[in-house]
Amino acid sequence: MRKAMEPLYIQPLLEIREYLRLAFEPSADQQAVEERLDRYITEVIEGLYGAPRVTTDTALERLSLLRQEAAVPGSAVHPEAYMSRLVHEVVPHSINTSSPNFIGHMTSALPMFFRPLSRLLTALNQNVVKVETSKSFTALERQTLAFMHHQVYGCAESFYAEHGQNPESTLGMMTSGGTVSNLTALWIARNAALLSPDDDVKRDGYALALHKNGYRRGVIIGSSLMHYSIDKAADILGLGSDGVIRIGCDSRGRIDLSKLAKEMAACRERGDRILAIVGIAGTTESGAIDPLQKLAEMARAERIHFHIDAAWGGPLLLSDAHAHKLRGIEWADTVTIDGHKQMYLPMGTGLLLLKDPLAAALIEKKAQYIIRGGSSDLGRRSLEGSRPAMSVFLHAGLHLLGREGYGYLLDEGIRKTRWLAGLLADHHAFELIGEPEINILTYRYIPAPLREAVRTGTLTPEEHNRINRFNERLQELQGRQGESFVSRTTLSGIEGLPESIVVLRVILANPLTTEEHIKNILDLQQTIAEELELSFG
């Protein structure tokens, strides 16, 4: 455990006015304290970054944080004392997302350069809602969006010369994350579908616009593996959960096109207006990629908004070897990509791209003190208002890693996943579930007495449930130990699989994770499982 820091200058704490001067006003004294804090943070990062353990085995309920009173502290605390406390009481019990043994969620070690950059961003404190509070960072954001738009839609450089910095054009927007991106995309889609010369959904609202247009209801349609942010969006946009139609998938987790066609015909008959078809490029469950080209054609034929949730898979476009898997993405009206996933950027770097640079007019808002019509202010056409200049991380990533760097990272993750799939396919105790399309893989442990029944396909429903419960328990035990972490999920609506199957889920994005780490995690799982078998009912 790192030792605590003794306060340097302020023992006892200065009079509040002097203390605030120290905190806000650049001075030699401030510099001395800041340097001490910085060195301390550097030591903490060095001790933790890339360390093998994922977390402590301390249960959340036992953290001292849970024993603080709710009254806001009256007096200020020494910066060094606070930082020490944070480092001792909170940091060790967080999740070491940079650990090579943390292979269960969509977070990874990040490249080092974002650490100094984040300090710069905090110091600059830009607000990109408006040019008056960000100026050059507004231009930087637009340039960054042009890079990503080009990667997805590949328009000519003349297109970007025209639209890239044009206040009337919107190539996309940075968001706090994929959920806001998906919501924004579906907001645009809903408004577009219900817009007519006489009836303005922006004025009348959803209910009246629906009625005036002669529709019974609006629906969003996509596969059973759509992210739950689509359900959130449907609720927020007023569609209700009945407004989300989930279509079954083929054995590889891709939307079943014939079922989709049937459902679309049924919608027409019922008078339901399909507001958007959602394609997925990298399902959260298993990394599957929908047939984007075909979906685009089906949407186009009926003039339906086509949205692609490529929060996870979008960056595959930067890999020469795998970009072809996203063929058809260039036909999407809107595309969600998360920078904080496979672009290896800090959390909070979401992205929505718009094929049509004028589509965002459907959600435009103005205000007097800010965001005037005709201005270059980014907040005119975005869900969020004030927000940090996160685009600098994406701009930096594109330069500091380049296509070459991203391509290598993505290719390596997929290579290691294939290697793991091979290992599991031959394994006596684990069962690989589905072939991984990219770098997400699902599998499960089969307790010894049930292996023969699995091999011969003669599991009873009761035995199937027992395996489910076993894998739930296995995943919990492994997570609680804190040495390593694999996630779990329950797959449903996939051709050839039981309706509800609990699987372990591995995501191989962290470049610090080697084959040896993966092998050790599997071995550890097996050890836990074998102990569990002794006690499991």
Add this chain to the structure above:
Amino acid sequence: MRKAMEPLYIQPLLEIREYLRLAFEPSADQQAVEERLDRYITEVIEGLYGAPRVTTDTALERLSLLRQEAAVPGSAVHPEAYMSRLVHEVVPHSINTSSPNFIGHMTSALPMFFRPLSRLLTALNQNVVKVETSKSFTALERQTLAFMHHQVYGCAESFYAEHGQNPESTLGMMTSGGTVSNLTALWIARNAALLSPDDDVKRDGYALALHKNGYRRGVIIGSSLMHYSIDKAADILGLGSDGVIRIGCDSRGRIDLSKLAKEMAACRERGDRILAIVGIAGTTESGAIDPLQKLAEMARAERIHFHIDAAWGGPLLLSDAHAHKLRGIEWADTVTIDGHKQMYLPMGTGLLLLKDPLAAALIEKKAQYIIRGGSSDLGRRSLEGSRPAMSVFLHAGLHLLGREGYGYLLDEGIRKTRWLAGLLADHHAFELIGEPEINILTYRYIPAPLREAVRTGTLTPEEHNRINRFNERLQELQGRQGESFVSRTTLSGIEGLPESIVVLRVILANPLTTEEHIKNILDLQQTIAEELELSFG
């Protein structure tokens, strides 16, 4: 201009695999590069932080950023080279929000400690959507929300002991900013208003739920000074712009209660369901605070959701001298506060507080791989999904500044604003518009030939418009010079003022801003104005 950095280790650039190892894998080489970058950033911050100029006089159109191609760079760029370029081409043309002469928007210098802290946060890369990707930071966020809930609602410590860390309770949520907070509040309000045992708005959607409940439409009601995020929320939630009813204000910018009562009666007659009454604690235009206690009573009497947008004014609760201005806030069902405004936290630290710890069940969503029912995962009941642990900034601010520190900062801003109001009241060329309630002040310049008409109240509409255009131009010229910055807005719907009056707007939140700075900014404005008078038509 700061000199460029020469690359240290990687000349020519390493083979990509080695380069990525340097970027991701802790090592002595990595440390050396990171230290160099860190020192460079420190120099940049020292040169810029608190420096007097707001920005350069370079127009946005002339930035070199606008000349980049849209194709993503193929090869990685040296970190030092990239950072140099960013520092030379982007940073100088950004807005120095820490400048004491930047007194036009809601951004300020920040206390030094958030700089090292942001580096720690980036390194830890927690995702608080889920305990499995944040663990202790989930508990920290809940504790932070308890602090803020206590500050607003002042429940007993036993209440926080029960609900603070209880997964079934939601005292609030951290958001990316006030817009998402307001949207979330109104989402809860809409769902609550249309929820009945038989009709589930979450299932049926807005249109059908409205119909089943026998309402013509749903509306949100508040003053004419409601933030434009309310319009965004109304559009997104399906209410349409007709679903936002704006009530005129008294001469101090506070909602006119008798007009409100009349409009509420009219809603009842029309069969409109009032989904929420919105009170404002610190309007963006002029800092006015609505009569919160009265609004609460009116909402309560008709069982209407009462939301308070205290994005700006909420932190006044931390000032012994001014907390009384928010009396009644404890009756609000939901309260928006922005940490990145008067809590002096980095951008992206929004907050929504819920009086009823169970209200968030109205927007709850689940998913298999994440956010299981019954879990402690924060993402179950929030608009956003994956997001950074921004609550650590708020937790740190509450400890590092305490009530004493925040109180002092807030009191000082209000004191300086009163001082400025006095200065303007006696000024021969400027006209103070309205008495400032807190630390936002509006005024305008009156060209010499029109001063007599203003004094005697005999301005013609044409002359009024001329003054408006004059002040627009004055504000633009001052902003373009880059030395200092005051914003402008157009006030409407305020008793005793012309229907559309352009005013200059000062916000005094930056503790680095002294009376002398303010005086100099006024002098500069006067100089610009006097020159402008010579040419203005």
